[in-house]
Structures are given as C-alpha cells and as structure tokens.
Amino acid sequence: MPSLPIRPRRNRKSPAVRGLVRETQLRPEDLIYPLFLQEGTVDEPIESMPGCTRWSLDGLVKEVGEAVAVGVRSVVLFPAIDESLKTPLAEECHNAEGLVPRAIAAIKAAHPEVVVITDVALDPYNSAGHDGIVETSPDGDIKILNDETVDILCQQALCHARAGADIVSPSDMMDGRVAAIRAALDEAGFSEVSILSYTAKYASGYYGPFRGALDSAPKAGDKKTYQMDPANAREAIREALIDAEEGADMLMVKPAGPYLDIIHRMREAIELPIAAYQVSGEYLMIKSAAKDGWIDEEKVAMESVLGIKRAGADMILTYFAKSLAAKFG
Ligand code: PBG
8 A cells, every 4th residue: 555644533532533623613602592572571582583483571581591591691682663653863772761771671580691792773763774873765765864864873772771781783784883872882881882883795596585574674775875885895895994993892793604604704904803694594505405404404504503603703693692502402
C-alpha cells in the first residue's frame, strides 16, 4: 500500500476525536427565542408558522419558563396588536399600559434573570403596516417619513425601557435611529439599556410567515425604500460602521441562512457582537420539508443554526431556540 501521510479522516475517527477538533460549538445561551403575544387569555397556534403560538401573557410566562429550563436565557417579543388600535401614527407603540410593557413586566416578575429584548418598529401598530410613518400623495404614492418615524421610535424604546427591557432592538431601518434612541435612553436615565440594531435587514421574501402571524403586512407598497437590497453586501458594512459610530452595542444581520456571506464580512470588518436572525421563512421551509418526511427537522434545524454561528454570528434568533436547546442538554 503506498504511504499516504496526510489523512484528514484521522481527525474524524471517533466521537471523542471529533469533539477535540470541533471548531464551532453551539450553546443554549447563544440562542434568542422570538415569541409572539396577543391580548386575552387564549394561546393560539399560528397557522403560517407551525409549532409557534401567539401567547397570552400567562402562556408567555410559562413558555419563557420552559425555555429557561432548557438553558435559553434571552427572548425577543413580537406583539399582535388588535386592528382597532392601529393608527397612522402608531401611538399604541408607546402606550405604557400596552401589551409589550405588560409582557416585559410579567416576564421580569417571574424570571428576573432572563434577557428581555424588544422589537422597536411601527409595523404591528401602524394602520399602513409599514415600519415607519406613511405619507400618501394625492395620486396614491407612498413615502415612509424618516425623521418623524425616529421620534416615535424613541418614545417606543423609552416605553420598553421603563417597563424593564434589557435590550431594545430597532428593526425599522430608518436612518439615524440608533443615535437618537441612544440619546433618548441616556437622557431618561437608561444608560444601561442596550441597543441591538437590525443593521443589515434585507427587503426579503422570507418574512412572509411572520407577517401572517402578526397580520402586519404592508397595506400598500413594499419595504424597499428602507430595508436593504438583497443584491448588496458592501452596503451592509457601511450600515455597520454607521451603527457602531451611533452607539449600537450589537449588530444584526437578517435573514441569516441566505446571507451567511454578510455575517462573515461583518465579522471581519467590525468588532461588535453580531446577531443573526433565522427568520420565519427559513423556519417554515425546514418545518414543511420535515413534515413531508424529506428531511429530519432536528438535524437540519441544528445544522442550519450551526452554519450561522460558523459564519461568524455570536448569537442567533431562531424559532427553534427552545427545541434545539433541549437537545444540547
Ligand atoms: C418588523 C419585523 C419583521 C420581522 C421582524 N421584525 C417583518 C418585516 O420587516 O416585515 C420578520 C421576522 C421573521 O420573518 O421571522 N419590523
């Protein structure tokens, strides 16, 4: 037999050796669990996202408890707002008695150690279904107003901070919002509240099931004047440099799986921690293929999240957080 001195397979010969050479480790504490909530006492399965639920406050607290029990330490909240509360200026987003502030308080009361992250954007509250304030011209063209929106986002972030949020997470993609939110928080005495900025949020088709879950799809137009063009990578780094300059504590890339190159580039370019969001469409594709029996849900969920971490994400928002964490234990 000819000598073959270099045999990479030697490093794969047993589980223990594979363990020694494993380059990327996923840990339950890397995962952030996105949770949907609604008014009332009913926990309602979400049709567009099988396995996900719009929780009542009691259900939410119980679900957080289950996630904590398997090692998840961070959650992010998404409210389904009653149609009657949606307005052009999205006032409900900074109502101190609103669904999100009550949810933050309820989670903190039951699980003070859990990191509570809130989404800062107007789409669940805005009658137009956009992340910002919409101006409609007489001939029906719409414009998303940047600076007017940022003022409201600051009020929303303050409302979440007052209720006890640890991290506010602007997902709206307005210009200048990180600096404005940082200043508003600091001025009100919330210098400890962090900002996780959706830095590179793409105008993606993968958000469909989420918009179904919250009934938050835009009523007119699309989000392409504020969310990024999927064709662009350098622009993501530009956004990252701006967010860092404006005082973001953590940056996010979203979606995750189809944008691994962006995560990787951002990791190389910036020292801040990077989060990546495995969004509803990525989740649903895995769920649907597994339901038909063609892929193993657990394996593919784990592999997809591991790939996101390997690309350079420090933390991953995923609807699989609880079920994956339960598997690590
Ligand atoms: C809205 C928001 C969206 C998601 C998180 N925050 C939808 C959108 O921008 O239209 C999507 C998350 C997912 O698809 O899982 N600010």
